Amino acid sequence: MTVNRYTKMAYASADDMIFGNSPNPVKAGLDLEIGGGYTTPEINYAPRPEAGETKEKLIKEYERITRDSMERMVQVGFPSVVLETEHVQQMTNNPTWGGEVANAQKAIMEDYHDEYGIKCALRHTPGDIREDRDYLQLRGEKYNTLMESFEEVASNGADLLSIETMGGKEVFDRAILRNDVPGMLFAIGCLGTMDMEYIWQDITKIAKKNNVVSAGDTDCAQANTAMFIAGGLLDKNLAHTLAIIARAISAPRTLAAYEAGAVGPGKDCAYENTIVKSIAGVPIAQEGKTSTCAHSDVMGNLVMQCCDLWSNESIEYHGEFGGTTVQCWGESLAYDCALMNSALQTGQSKNLRDMMVLSDKYRDPQGYILAYDNAYKIGEAIVKDSDDIYLRAKNAAVECVNLLENADPKLQMTRFEKNALADASEALAGLTDDSDKFMSDSLEQYKEEVKVFRPENYGL
Amino acid sequence: MTSLDLDPSEILERYNVKMEKAMTPDDAAAELYPKDELIRPIAESIYEGEEDDTVEALQKAIDAGKDPIALIDDALMVGMGVVTKLYDEGIIFLPNVMMSADAMLDGIDFCKSQAKEAPVSKGKIVCHVAEGDVHDIGKSIVTALLRANAFDVVDLGRDVPVDEVIETVKKEKPIMVTGTALMTTTMYAFKAVNDRLLEAGLKVPFQCGGGAVNQDFVSTYELGVYGEEAADAPKMAEAILAGADLGKLKEQFHQH
Ligand code: B12
Numbered sequence: 001m002t003v004n005r006y007t008k009m010a011y012a013s014a015d016d017m018i019f020g021n022s023p024n025p026v027k028a029g030l031d032l033e034i035g036g037g038y039t040t041p042e043i044n045y046a047p048r049p050e051a052g053e054t055k056e057k058l059i060k061e062y063e064r065i066t067r068d069s070m071e072r073m074v075q076v077g078f079p080s081v082v083l084e085t086e087h088v089q090q091m092t093n094n095p096t097w098g099g100e101v102a103n104a105q106k107a108i109m110e111d112y113h114d115e116y117g118i119k120c121a122l123r124h125t126p127g128d129i130r131e132d133r134d135y136l137q138l139r140g141e142k143y144n145t146l147m148e149s150f151e152e153v154a155s156n157g158a159d160l161l162s163i164e165t166m167g168g169k170e171v172f173d174r175a176i177l178r179n180d181v182p183g184m185l186f187a188i189g190c191l192g193t194m195d196m197e198y199i200w201q202d203i204t205k206i207a208k209k210n211n212v213v214s215a216g217d218t219d220c221a222q223a224n225t226a227m228f229i230a231g232g233l234l235d236k237n238l239a240h241t242l243a244i245i246a247r248a249i250s251a252p253r254t255l256a257a258y259e260a261g262a263v264g265p266g267k268d269c270a271y272e273n274t275i276v277k278s279i280a281g282v283p284i285a286q287e288g289k290t291s292t293c294a295h296s297d298v299m300g301n302l303v304m305q306c307c308d309l310w311s312n313e314s315i316e317y318h319g320e321f322g323g324t325t326v327q328c329w330g331e332s333l334a335y336d337c338a339l340m341n342s343a344l345q346t347g348q349s350k351n352l353r354d355m356m357v358l359s360d361k362y363r364d365p366q367g368y369i370l371a372y373d374n375a376y377k378i379g380e381a382i383v384k385d386s387d388d389i390y391l392r393a394k395n396a397a398v399e400c401v402n403l404l405e406n407a408d409p410k411l412q413m414t415r416f417e418k419n420a421l422a423d424a425s426e427a428l429a430g431l432t433d434d435s436d437k438f439m440s441d442s443l444e445q446y447k448e449e450v451k452v453f454r455p456e457n458y459g460l
Numbered sequence: 461m462t463s464l465d466l467d468p469s470e471i472l473e474r475y476n477v478k479m480e481k482a483m484t485p486d487d488a489a490a491e492l493y494p495k496d497e498l499i500r501p502i503a504e505s506i507y508e509g510e511e512d513d514t515v516e517a518l519q520k521a522i523d524a525g526k527d528p529i530a531l532i533d534d535a536l537m538v539g540m541g542v543v544t545k546l547y548d549e550g551i552i553f554l555p556n557v558m559m560s561a562d563a564m565l566d567g568i569d570f571c572k573s574q575a576k577e578a579p580v581s582k583g584k585i586v587c588h589v590a591e592g593d594v595h596d597i598g599k600s601i602v603t604a605l606l607r608a609n610a611f612d613v614v615d616l617g618r619d620v621p622v623d624e625v626i627e628t629v630k631k632e633k634p635i636m637v638t639g640t641a642l643m644t645t646t647m648y649a650f651k652a653v654n655d656r657l658l659e660a661g662l663k664v665p666f667q668c669g670g671g672a673v674n675q676d677f678v679s680t681y682e683l684g685v686y687g688e689e690a691a692d693a694p695k696m697a698e699a700i701l702a703g704a705d706l707g708k709l710k711e712q713f714h715q716h
Contacts, residue, residue: 049644052645176555233474233476234475234476238553362468414476
């Protein structure tokens with residue numbers, strides 16, 4: 001397998017980007033098409049802690065979750081749904097468990113499909129178990145277990161394969177707590193991308209062999225960590241301007257999955273997905289106002305702008321007044337999709353998209369940059385140097401800083417945010433354009449500063 | 461974009477912009493530095509997070525006759541005090557605190573290397589992330605802040621078996637133990653730690669925090685004291701040094 005770099009944008013202009021449509025739609029599962037003209041809810045859930053005690057309990061729990069979800073979708077007349085099972089650790093560590101869960105879920109989904117014709121697909125997301133207590137162990141024994149897990153779920157009914165990989169995280173964890181933008185570039189842009197290329201070629205092989213979809217990844221371990229540390233408007237742990245620089249850098253890293261053979265839909269919590277879609281034209285999942293059950297963000301409507309799947313991130317399975325959690329949150333997602341699909345049918349989609357964008361674009365620097373018009377510009381900066389993983393990540397960071405420095409005055413920033421931005425700008429200006437030099441300097445520096453950093457994880 | 465546009469002030473409020481303090485961080489810090497000509501540059505370098513400057517300024521003070529061990533309390537801790545105060549007031553942010561903590565640690569190491577006798581530790585603290593949980597960023601912040609406040613930290617890392625916590629407490633006899641958990645599935649390990657500590661007759665305060673953990677949960681076991689933010693950890697340790705027992709700690713740090 002080879003890695004094919006994207007050298008140009010998937011769209012002629014940012015305005016062409018819209019929800020429910022992508023230049024390269026993906027057919028999956030039972031008659032579902034993702035990005036082919038309509039949006040679909042993607043329901044996410046976690047078993048109750050007690051259910052993880054034995055394999056049997058776990059399978060029962062997932063059967064309940066699946067049946068409840070499917071039942072509500074047909075009860076309210078929704079035409080399509082995706083279910084995502086993010087593995088609890090036991091399921092990936094014991095690959096056959098994941099396989100049996102997928103098998104049990106798929107059987108139920110097939111029943112509903114046979115009976116009602118509801119279009120549906122099952123995504124499985126094994127946990128990235130590639131670490132032992134002290135170190136990341138990206139390419140050792142655990143890697144083989146992880147691949148077995150993919151093989152098991154793919155051969156037992158999962159239609160879409162995903163993972164949230166964590167390459168680069170050991171360096172990032174240090175860098176993000178020290179406003180270290182070059183460190184973030186090295187961690188996400190270089191190390192993260194290298195690990196992505198490695199693992200996604202193998203996941204794609206497994207997907208091809210089993211005739212299922214190699215879907216995509218998210219920089220949850222890094223860009224979302226930055227977003228959560230940054231927190232709400234009043235939190236004082238990290239400037240939101242830095243969190244969005246980390247996010248911009250994560251786009252070329254998440255793109256690497258598609259360069260290594262994945263085809264989408266990208267993972268829901270990858271807030272960088274609008275940038276990725278602008279380049280790769282793959283369908284994407286997103287989450288926002290309907291994932292407040294899992295976490296808060298500052299752009300809940302805006303991120304819906306270009307989604308193909310609309311997700312709730314995660315919810316523990318239990319009862320609520322309106323049904324079980326998967327039913328309540330799934331129904332909310334599906335109503336959002338019905339609204340988007342109505343806009344598509346009535347020719348109002350761009351207006352709806354722009355209203356969603358405007359409601360959050362000036363709430364925070366993160367929403368401002370991820371608004372599709374600015375996201376597209378970051379995309380252009382990335383493809384400019386697509387062959388050089390360091391330069392394209394640096395371009396993304398620089399473009400992000402430029403956009404914020406010259407932002408529409410409607411975006412107000414605190415002095416603190418502006419100072420952090422100015423510092424980042426200066427750090428970026430001081431960086432070399434020579435990737436080899438950047439790599440070897442960073443390698444030296446972080447081997448020294450990060451005790452748990454092991455270059456062999458990245459084949460270095 | 462379509463032609464849609466709006467005035468964002470009609471639909472949202474940038475409370476952080478509205479509330480921002482008038483004073484710049486540097487001005488605020490300048491007011492807090494000690495006056496002594498040899499001490500001030502040390503405190504400044506801690507605030508700036510410039511470890512090279514810290515060591516250089518310490519060297520100067522030592523050359524001028526200051527006692528290296530006394531400098532830990534009289535200069536380094538004073539600098540860190542400025543940083544902590546400004547963070548608590550919302551004038552500076554966490555990364556500044558972390559960089560100051562790095563400089564502080566280098567400073568402490570340097571002072572120790574220059575001294576004849578070892579400094580008396582303020583107290584030992586055992587830190588860990590709950591068994592089964594790898595989310596360790598919060599714990600790393602906690603350990604850095606404790607160390608920067610001159611506490612002696614035994615960092616057990618993440619995914620730490622209950623047994624190992626108990627063994628370490630037996631061996632190290634800390635003044636407190638901290639636990640971090642970010643998952644609803646892993647936080648129950650804290651109860652096990654609590655029970656095993658009590659069984660062994662070790663009545664040491666057990667400060668617990670992390671995304672999944674809340675005060676209600678921590679209140680269900682005797683030794684538990686809930687910590688909302690990492691910056692609470694050194695405050696709790698100081699409170700213990702000042703004589704606070706479990707009841708006092710809960711009174712001070714529990715919010716409802
Ligand atoms: C980053 C992250 C990861 C990273 C972790 C990187 C790292 N080195 O820590 C990676 C990618 C590895 C990861 C993995 C997983 N994650 Co995760 N992760 C997160 C995320 C996005 C942010 C967590 C974070 O770092 N926050 C910032 C830090 C600074 O906050 P903090 O630790 O709480 O600390 C603050 C305070 O609590 C306090 N504090 C902490 N400890 C203490 C102690 C004392 C004494 C005091 C006073 C204060 C204090 O100080 C800090 C700041 O002031 C959260 C999302 C969320 N909503 O939280 C999910 C989240 C925690 N993860 C989750 C899950 C499910 C997982 C996985 C199982 C996913 C999978 N399928 O593989 C694995 C878990 C593997 C395992 N066995 O642990 C779920 C947990 C759900 C649950 N069951 O409760 C969350 C909530 C996401 C979600 N909404 O579903 N994750």
